[in-house]
Amino acid sequence: MQFAIRCQNLVKTYRGKPPVEAVKGLDLEVLPGECFGVLGPNGAGKTTTIEILEGLLAPTSGSVEVLGMSWDTQADAIRQRMGVSLQETQLSERLTVRETMQLFRSFYRSGMTVDEAIELVALSEKANAWVKNLSGGQKQRLAVATSVVGDPDILFLDEPTTGLDPTSRRQLWDIIRSFRERNKTILLTTHYMEEAERLCDRVAIVDSGRIIAIGTPRELISSLGAEHVIEFMTNSDLGSSDDGASFDWLKSLPSVDRIESDHSHHRIIAGEPHAVLPALFAELKQRDLRLANLTTRHASLEDVFVSLTGRHLNEN
Amino acid sequence: MTSNSKPLRSTALMQLTLARLREFYRQPEAVFWVYFFPILMVVALGIAFRNKPVERITVDVVSSEHAQTILDALQKDERIVAAIYAADECQQRLRTGKSDLTVAAEDEKKVGFTLDPTRPGSVLAQDLSNRMIQEAAGRSDPVPTTTSEVTEPGGRYIDFLVPGLLGMGLMGGGLWGVGFAIVDMRIRKLLKRLVATPMKKSQFLLGIMFSRLLFMVPEIILLIAFSWYFFGVQIYGSWLSIGFLVLLGAAEFSGIGLLVASRAKTMESVSGLMNLVMLPMWTLSGIFFSYERFPDIVQPVIKLLPLTPLNDSLRAVMLEGTSLIALWPQLILMFLWGAVTFAVALLVFRWND
Numbered sequence: 079m080q081f082a083i084r085c086q087n088l089v090k091t092y093r094g095k096p097p098v099e100a101v102k103g104l105d106l107e108v109l110p111g112e113c114f115g116v117l118g119p120n121g122a123g124k125t126t127t128i129e130i131l132e133g134l135l136a137p138t139s140g141s142v143e144v145l146g147m148s149w150d151t152q153a154d155a156i157r158q159r160m161g162v163s164l165q166e167t168q169l170s171e172r173l174t175v176r177e178t179m180q181l182f183r184s185f186y187r188s189g190m191t192v193d194e195a196i197e198l199v200a201l202s203e204k205a206n207a208w209v210k211n212l213s214g215g216q217k218q219r220l221a222v223a224t225s226v227v228g229d230p231d232i233l234f235l236d237e238p239t240t241g242l243d244p245t246s247r248r249q250l251w252d253i254i255r256s257f258r259e260r261n262k263t264i265l266l267t268t269h270y271m272e273e274a275e276r277l278c279d280r281v282a283i284v285d286s287g288r289i290i291a292i293g294t295p296r297e298l299i300s301s302l303g304a305e306h307v308i309e310f311m312t313n314s315d316l317g318s319s320d321d322g323a324s325f326d327w328l329k330s331l332p333s334v335d336r337i338e339s340d341h342s343h344h345r346i347i348a349g350e351p352h353a354v355l356p357a358l359f360a361e362l363k364q365r366d367l368r369l370a371n372l373t374t375r376h377a378s379l380e381d382v383f384v385s386l387t388g389r390h391l392n393e394n
Numbered sequence: 395m396t397s398n399s400k401p402l403r404s405t406a407l408m409q410l411t412l413a414r415l416r417e418f419y420r421q422p423e424a425v426f427w428v429y430f431f432p433i434l435m436v437v438a439l440g441i442a443f444r445n446k447p448v449e450r451i452t453v454d455v456v457s458s459e460h461a462q463t464i465l466d467a468l469q470k471d472e473r474i475v476a477a478i479y480a481a482d483e484c485q486q487r488l489r490t491g492k493s494d495l496t497v498a499a500e501d502e503k504k505v506g507f508t509l510d511p512t513r514p515g516s517v518l519a520q521d522l523s524n525r526m527i528q529e530a531a532g533r534s535d536p537v538p539t540t541t542s543e544v545t546e547p548g549g550r551y552i553d554f555l556v557p558g559l560l561g562m563g564l565m566g567g568g569l570w571g572v573g574f575a576i577v578d579m580r581i582r583k584l585l586k587r588l589v590a591t592p593m594k595k596s597q598f599l600l601g602i603m604f605s606r607l608l609f610m611v612p613e614i615i616l617l618i619a620f621s622w623y624f625f626g627v628q629i630y631g632s633w634l635s636i637g638f639l640v641l642l643g644a645a646e647f648s649g650i651g652l653l654v655a656s657r658a659k660t661m662e663s664v665s666g667l668m669n670l671v672m673l674p675m676w677t678l679s680g681i682f683f684s685y686e687r688f689p690d691i692v693q694p695v696i697k698l699l700p701l702t703p704l705n706d707s708l709r710a711v712m713l714e715g716t717s718l719i720a721l722w723p724q725l726i727l728m729f730l731w732g733a734v735t736f737a738v739a740l741l742v743f744r745w746n747d
């Protein structure tokens with residue numbers, strides 16, 4: 079088996095008036111043992127894509143292979159080796175955590191014990207609590223536990239951390255990493271670029287049903303040409319109004335790759351901040367401009383998305 | 395980390411059944427309605443019909459000089475409630491249904507009846523009043539007759555009613571229980587989550603059916619015990635046969651419930667469908683009164699409805715002690731309803747959205 083997941087020219091058009099082209103020709107090759115992220119804004123087609131890969135939705139056209147098998151002929155075999163967490167499932171409220179896990183465990187020929195799975199997602203304390211009484215993060219962890227209890231070779235997680243606070247998110251990341259360390263394949267969707275960056279070996283950025291960039295987070299970020307972002311604001315209190323003033327001179331600072339200016343808010347994408355900053359300070363002083371809110375950071379996938387689409391990932 | 399041994403308890407079918415049972419018993423409101431509604435029904439109807447007073451027949455006598463003689467004659471029968479009113483008042487009372495019949499003595503030897511012939515009560519009242527008046531005037535019957543009344547258990551209305559209510563409970567429980575549970579799981583995307591596992595779809599549906607059978611047992615026992623204790627309703631046939639019929643009936647209606655809910659996406663649509671399915675059976679299948687009253691031409695259709703064979707065989711076993719072997723056509727019909735609806739449901743079931 080060369081690829082854990084392979085799909086070619088995947089198209090999904092939802093019938094209706096008007097029909098919705100949710101996925102418009104998508105190719106994906108995920109290697110065994112890889113943690114692969116599908117990153118994209120709301121409505122990009124992430125859920126549609128992942129559900130086609132999970133065999134829950136039929137594609138309008140295109141081919142899908144999971145673990146070298148096809149959904150048409152080996153659905154049961156795939157399901158025995160696949161774990162799934164959907165974007166929105168409400169597990170039965172009046173079952174306890176353990177009962178829920180017993181139920182899901184019973185569907186698989188082999189796998190972890192129920193207690194191992196509960197332990198894995200750190201819910202042992204809540205094993206006898208009703209699902210109804212779990213917090214949002216605990217419910218998400220339980221959902222992930224139901225997806226790993228059959229000890230799958232491939233795990234599909236659709237926005238596993240959406241709506242969670244940073245602590246719960248980190249807990250889930252740890253669970254996903256521990257799974258990844260056992261050499262299993264993971265495909266997850268997210269619209270948090272930070273999540274994709276930290277967790278995924280490779281990422282596909284999806285927008286309007288198409289992959290607009292694919293690669294390791296490093297590759298994608300370095301495709302920007304430079305890896306640092308310097309952001310700052312200029313302040314015109316001193317009377318030197320910068321309305322209409324040109325900031326083109328920023329481009330000529332050393333090591334600057336590209337600039338984006340929006341009123342008094344500026345963003346410099348540069349290779350080496352230590353070369354840019356002294357020159358920037360000197361220039362500002364010379365022009366009698368005041369500096370405010372200066373930040374420098376590594377470029378992120380968010381910047382990649384912005385530079386590819388001109389939009390922010392989480393803007394509506 | 396991996397284990398392959400599977401005790402019975404952790405088989406999928408067992409777990410699916412258990413999960414449904416737990417969810418049900420942890421919802422006290424649902425338990426209340428499922429278990430106590432049929433009992434409330436027995437109480438209400440049982441009281442309404444138990445010591446049903448002899449049916450009263452209201453007869454008005456038009457005031458005249460012979461009115462009192464007629465009144466005396468009528469009052470010899472305890473079923474008749476008679477009183478004297480002015481002519482126009484009598485007419486008014488008859489028209490508004492306050493009385494069944496108006497009797498007017500035109501002279502000593504001539505009596506006139508006024509009635510609405512479409513009202514069965516009126517016709518009865520006329521016969522009875524006529525007889526009382528003739529007897530008071532000295533008529534003697536050429537053929538003497540005697541009447542004896544059936545009041546012992548087994549032949550009363552409540553005895554007829556209880557098996558019908560059992561059937562109705564099995565129908566309602568199967569349809570509502572299964573239908574709502576399924577649509578609820580569909581709305582919560584739980585069905586979609588489950589088909590992403592290697593779970594066998596048939597086992598899922600069977601689990602729902604089995605859990606239904608199990609809920610039904612206490613309901614039926616409660617209902618039978620209650621009607622026995624308070625109304626003396628007895629079971630002439632074997633308990634085993636009743637048990638078998640209850641399980642078969644529950645299975646039959648859970649199959650139908652599965653089919654009704656197989657594609658519904660909202661609670662509204664599934665309730666509408668279930669009412670549509672149950673409506674003909676509530677009226678036609680002999681819950682509250684015998685379906686023999688319907689025209690001959692519809693009898694074959696009535697007999698094919700899913701509830702009719704259940705009610706018929708429950709009555710036969712409970713009231714007449716009939717053995718199941720004699721009821722084979724009904725049993726086969728019920729089995730077919732359950733098996734065919736189950737199979738069709740499995741084929742057309744909507745899992746993914």
Ligand SMILES: Nc1ncnc2c1ncn2[C@@H]1O[C@H](COP(=O)(O)OP(=O)(O)OP(=O)(O)O)[C@@H](O)[C@H]1O
Nearest residue numbers: 092098100118119120121122123124125126127269
């Ligand atoms: N069942 C459906 N019928 C019609 N259109 C649909 C259906 N499901 C999704 N869509 C549409 O397809 C497009 C892609 O939806 P999808 O759920 O795949 O996006 P997503 O990337 O998962 O978004 P989100 O981040 O909000 O979960 C959207 O425009 C959506 O409105």
Ligand SMILES: [Mg+2]
Nearest residue numbers: 124125126165
């Ligand atoms: Mg989605």
